[in-house]
Amino acid sequence: MSRSVFVTGGNRGIGLAIARAFQASGDKVAITCRSGEAPEGMLAVRCDVTDQAAVDKAFEEVEAQHGPVEVLVANAGITRDQLLMRMSEEDFLSVLDANLGGAFRVAKRASRGMLRKRAGRIITISSAVALRGEAGQSNYAASKAGLIGFTRSLARELGSRGITCNVVAPGLTDTAMAAALASERQAAMIEQIPLRRLGQPEEIAAAVHFLASDAAAYVTGAVLPVDGGAAMGH
DSSP, rough: OOEEEEEEETTTTHHHHHHHHHHTTTEEEEESSSOOOOOOTTTTOOOOOTOOOHHHHHHHHHHHEEEEESSEEEOOOOOOOOGGGGGOHHHHOOOOOOOIIIIHHHHHHHHHHHHHHEOOOOOEEOOHHHHHHTOHHHHHHHHHHHHHHHHHHHHOOOHTTTTEEEEEEEOOOOOOOTTOOOHHHHHHHHHTTTOOBBHHHHHHHHHHHHHGGGGGTOOOOOOOEEESSSSSSO
Protein backbone atom coordinates (compact mmCIF):
# COMPACT_ATOMS: atom_id res chain seq x y z
CA MET A 1 0.00 0.00 0.00
CA SER A 2 1.13 3.53 -0.76
CA ARG A 3 2.08 5.36 2.42
CA SER A 4 2.29 9.04 3.30
CA VAL A 5 6.01 9.76 3.69
CA PHE A 6 7.42 13.09 4.88
CA VAL A 7 11.15 13.86 4.53
CA THR A 8 12.44 17.10 6.01
CA GLY A 9 15.29 18.65 4.07
CA GLY A 10 14.39 16.43 1.14
CA ASN A 11 15.19 18.75 -1.75
CA ARG A 12 18.89 17.89 -2.08
CA GLY A 13 21.70 15.58 -1.05
CA ILE A 14 20.91 12.70 1.26
CA GLY A 15 17.35 13.92 1.84
CA LEU A 16 16.56 13.91 -1.86
CA ALA A 17 18.00 10.40 -2.28
CA ILE A 18 15.79 9.23 0.60
CA ALA A 19 12.71 10.87 -0.91
CA ARG A 20 13.42 9.26 -4.29
CA ALA A 21 13.83 5.83 -2.72
CA PHE A 22 10.36 6.03 -1.20
CA GLN A 23 8.92 7.47 -4.40
CA ALA A 24 10.38 4.55 -6.37
CA SER A 25 8.54 2.09 -4.15
CA GLY A 26 5.22 3.80 -4.81
CA ASP A 27 4.81 5.91 -1.68
CA LYS A 28 3.30 9.41 -1.62
CA VAL A 29 6.29 11.59 -0.78
CA ALA A 30 6.35 15.10 0.64
CA ILE A 31 9.50 17.06 1.36
CA THR A 32 10.36 20.31 3.05
CA CYS A 33 12.45 22.92 1.33
CA ARG A 34 13.21 26.55 1.98
CA SER A 35 13.83 27.43 -1.68
CA GLY A 36 13.79 25.91 -5.16
CA GLU A 37 11.32 23.68 -6.94
CA ALA A 38 10.03 20.28 -5.91
CA PRO A 39 11.38 17.20 -7.68
CA GLU A 40 8.85 15.80 -10.13
CA GLY A 41 6.09 13.78 -8.51
CA MET A 42 6.76 15.04 -5.00
CA LEU A 43 4.90 17.51 -2.82
CA ALA A 44 7.16 20.31 -1.58
CA VAL A 45 6.15 22.41 1.40
CA ARG A 46 7.98 25.43 2.75
CA CYS A 47 9.06 24.80 6.31
CA ASP A 48 11.57 26.18 8.79
CA VAL A 49 11.93 23.39 11.36
CA THR A 50 12.99 25.92 14.01
CA ASP A 51 9.51 27.47 13.84
CA GLN A 52 6.68 25.43 15.39
CA ALA A 53 3.98 27.36 13.52
CA ALA A 54 5.74 26.63 10.22
CA VAL A 55 6.00 22.94 11.14
CA ASP A 56 2.29 22.78 11.96
CA LYS A 57 1.38 24.48 8.68
CA ALA A 58 3.58 22.10 6.69
CA PHE A 59 1.94 19.06 8.27
CA GLU A 60 -1.50 20.46 7.54
CA GLU A 61 -0.58 20.79 3.85
CA VAL A 62 0.83 17.26 3.69
CA GLU A 63 -2.14 15.76 5.54
CA ALA A 64 -4.60 17.54 3.26
CA GLN A 65 -3.03 16.03 0.14
CA HIS A 66 -1.49 12.74 1.27
CA GLY A 67 -3.26 11.90 4.53
CA PRO A 68 -1.66 11.53 7.98
CA VAL A 69 2.10 11.02 7.88
CA GLU A 70 2.94 7.34 8.29
CA VAL A 71 6.71 7.58 7.77
CA LEU A 72 8.68 10.57 9.03
CA VAL A 73 12.34 11.08 8.15
CA ALA A 74 13.84 13.93 10.17
CA ASN A 75 16.76 14.85 7.94
CA ALA A 76 16.87 18.67 7.91
CA GLY A 77 19.99 20.11 9.46
CA ILE A 78 22.67 22.78 9.30
CA THR A 79 26.36 23.18 10.10
CA ARG A 80 28.24 26.16 11.48
CA ASP A 81 31.71 24.73 11.99
CA GLN A 82 34.23 26.50 14.16
CA LEU A 83 36.80 25.66 16.81
CA LEU A 84 35.44 25.90 20.34
CA MET A 85 37.44 29.00 21.30
CA ARG A 86 36.07 30.85 18.26
CA MET A 87 32.53 29.50 18.29
CA SER A 88 29.83 31.97 19.25
CA GLU A 89 26.96 30.98 21.51
CA GLU A 90 24.61 31.80 18.64
CA ASP A 91 26.39 29.34 16.32
CA PHE A 92 26.28 26.64 18.99
CA LEU A 93 22.62 27.09 19.87
CA SER A 94 21.37 27.61 16.31
CA VAL A 95 22.79 24.25 15.21
CA LEU A 96 21.21 22.51 18.21
CA ASP A 97 17.87 24.19 17.52
CA ALA A 98 17.82 23.24 13.84
CA ASN A 99 19.20 19.71 14.09
CA LEU A 100 17.84 18.50 17.42
CA GLY A 101 15.02 20.94 18.11
CA GLY A 102 13.79 20.52 14.54
CA ALA A 103 13.58 16.75 14.95
CA PHE A 104 11.66 17.23 18.20
CA ARG A 105 9.12 19.52 16.54
CA VAL A 106 8.42 17.31 13.53
CA ALA A 107 8.41 14.05 15.51
CA LYS A 108 5.99 15.46 18.06
CA ARG A 109 3.65 16.64 15.31
CA ALA A 110 3.87 13.40 13.31
CA SER A 111 3.23 11.26 16.38
CA ARG A 112 -0.35 12.54 16.68
CA GLY A 113 -1.58 10.65 13.63
CA MET A 114 0.67 7.67 14.31
CA LEU A 115 -0.72 7.25 17.82
CA ARG A 116 -4.28 7.33 16.50
CA LYS A 117 -3.43 4.73 13.87
CA ARG A 118 -1.25 2.71 16.29
CA ALA A 119 1.41 2.41 13.61
CA GLY A 120 4.22 4.47 12.16
CA ARG A 121 7.91 4.88 11.44
CA ILE A 122 10.12 7.70 12.72
CA ILE A 123 13.70 7.80 11.44
CA THR A 124 16.17 10.50 12.41
CA ILE A 125 19.36 11.22 10.48
CA SER A 126 22.32 11.54 12.81
CA SER A 127 25.99 11.35 11.79
CA ALA A 128 29.17 9.38 12.31
CA VAL A 129 30.44 12.59 13.93
CA ALA A 130 27.99 11.96 16.78
CA LEU A 131 29.80 8.70 17.52
CA ARG A 132 33.43 9.67 17.03
CA GLY A 133 33.55 13.47 17.34
CA GLU A 134 35.26 15.90 15.01
CA ALA A 135 37.40 18.96 15.68
CA GLY A 136 35.56 22.14 14.81
CA GLN A 137 32.16 20.47 14.97
CA SER A 138 31.32 20.39 18.66
CA ASN A 139 27.93 22.00 17.99
CA TYR A 140 27.09 19.62 15.14
CA ALA A 141 28.33 16.56 17.05
CA ALA A 142 26.31 17.54 20.12
CA SER A 143 23.14 17.97 18.06
CA LYS A 144 23.59 14.68 16.23
CA ALA A 145 24.50 12.77 19.40
CA GLY A 146 21.41 14.25 21.03
CA LEU A 147 19.30 12.73 18.27
CA ILE A 148 20.34 9.26 19.41
CA GLY A 149 19.13 9.73 22.97
CA PHE A 150 16.02 11.52 21.74
CA THR A 151 15.09 8.79 19.26
CA ARG A 152 15.76 5.95 21.68
CA SER A 153 13.54 7.65 24.25
CA LEU A 154 10.78 7.92 21.64
CA ALA A 155 11.23 4.22 20.88
CA ARG A 156 10.45 3.43 24.52
CA GLU A 157 7.51 5.85 24.68
CA LEU A 158 5.85 4.89 21.43
CA GLY A 159 6.72 1.25 20.94
CA SER A 160 3.58 -0.07 22.64
CA ARG A 161 1.53 1.77 19.99
CA GLY A 162 3.24 0.01 17.09
CA ILE A 163 5.54 2.94 16.23
CA THR A 164 9.22 2.24 15.59
CA CYS A 165 11.87 4.92 16.04
CA ASN A 166 15.38 4.46 14.68
CA VAL A 167 18.52 6.39 13.76
CA VAL A 168 20.69 6.28 10.65
CA ALA A 169 24.19 7.69 11.12
CA PRO A 170 25.84 8.51 7.78
CA GLY A 171 29.53 9.07 7.38
CA LEU A 172 31.18 11.41 4.88
CA THR A 173 28.87 11.29 1.86
CA ASP A 174 29.23 12.50 -1.71
CA THR A 175 27.07 15.62 -1.44
CA ALA A 176 27.55 19.35 -1.87
CA MET A 177 28.66 19.54 1.76
CA ALA A 178 31.55 17.15 1.11
CA ALA A 179 32.37 18.86 -2.18
CA ALA A 180 32.81 22.16 -0.32
CA LEU A 181 35.70 20.71 1.70
CA ALA A 182 39.24 21.52 0.62
CA SER A 183 40.67 18.62 -1.38
CA GLU A 184 43.41 18.05 1.22
CA ARG A 185 40.85 17.95 4.03
CA GLN A 186 38.61 15.55 2.14
CA ALA A 187 41.54 13.25 1.35
CA ALA A 188 42.58 13.21 5.02
CA MET A 189 39.05 12.30 6.10
CA ILE A 190 38.79 9.52 3.50
CA GLU A 191 42.07 8.12 4.79
CA GLN A 192 40.38 7.55 8.17
CA ILE A 193 37.55 5.52 6.59
CA PRO A 194 38.29 1.77 6.44
CA LEU A 195 36.55 1.46 3.05
CA ARG A 196 38.61 4.41 1.76
CA ARG A 197 35.82 6.17 -0.11
CA LEU A 198 32.89 8.54 0.26
CA GLY A 199 29.44 7.10 0.81
CA GLN A 200 26.79 7.62 -1.84
CA PRO A 201 23.45 9.26 -0.94
CA GLU A 202 21.65 6.22 -2.32
CA GLU A 203 23.45 4.00 0.22
CA ILE A 204 22.11 6.12 3.07
CA ALA A 205 18.66 6.07 1.49
CA ALA A 206 18.69 2.27 1.30
CA ALA A 207 19.25 2.04 5.05
CA VAL A 208 16.42 4.47 5.75
CA HIS A 209 14.10 2.63 3.39
CA PHE A 210 14.86 -0.65 5.14
CA LEU A 211 14.03 0.78 8.58
CA ALA A 212 10.69 2.00 7.23
CA SER A 213 9.86 -1.37 5.68
CA ASP A 214 7.90 -4.36 6.97
CA ALA A 215 11.20 -6.24 7.15
CA ALA A 216 12.25 -3.92 10.00
CA ALA A 217 8.99 -4.15 11.96
CA TYR A 218 10.85 -5.58 14.98
CA VAL A 219 13.69 -3.04 14.86
CA THR A 220 13.37 0.00 17.12
CA GLY A 221 15.79 2.12 19.12
CA ALA A 222 18.60 1.11 16.78
CA VAL A 223 21.47 3.21 15.48
CA LEU A 224 22.46 2.06 11.99
CA PRO A 225 25.83 3.49 10.90
CA VAL A 226 26.34 3.83 7.16
CA ASP A 227 29.83 5.25 7.26
CA GLY A 228 32.30 2.83 5.70
CA GLY A 229 33.43 1.86 9.20
CA ALA A 230 34.53 5.37 10.18
CA ALA A 231 32.88 5.32 13.61
CA MET A 232 32.67 1.56 14.15
CA GLY A 233 29.14 1.67 15.51
CA HIS A 234 27.98 2.87 18.92
